[in-house]
Amino acid sequence: MTQEPTLEQRKVIYRARRGLKELDYYIDPYVREHYLTASPDEQATFASLVEEEDPDLLDWFLFNQTPKPAYAELIAKLKQLKADSQ
Template sequence: MAELFSKSRTKWACRRGMLELDVLLGPFVDEAYDALSEHHKFVFQRLVEMEDPDLFAWFMGHEQCPDAELNSMVQLILDRVRV
């Protein structure tokens, strides 16, 4: 299995070119990342490696992510925002 990024590197990877993504990803790292299992941290890291247009489409509900694990992480993040 690949090595986990440090939390600070993960937080840096959440800085995007779109404000809509910044306001979803940054607070998620601050508030929920530490509670994720190691596996889910890897999934989150995979998610933030995706391209901004794809992330935007998935988070805004314009498209569904074809990767089941990434799609589950998108839904987890969206569920935290809706609370």
């Protein structure tokens, strides 16, 4: 992250730390490399996403369950970013 995050962005970054390797695998790279430069709408969607419960996030990221429509595009982006980095 190159720019200094706002207080609200810091809160979202803190909430994004899940402590589950399976979720951190997708979320951490996005936070480090893309979150602060994302559009305000995408940042708001991400902030809402990290408020969701871990079992739901696991289903959406790992078990290909259909996420809530508001999150589908962002989850696909996080998965693609991880795939592209490998």
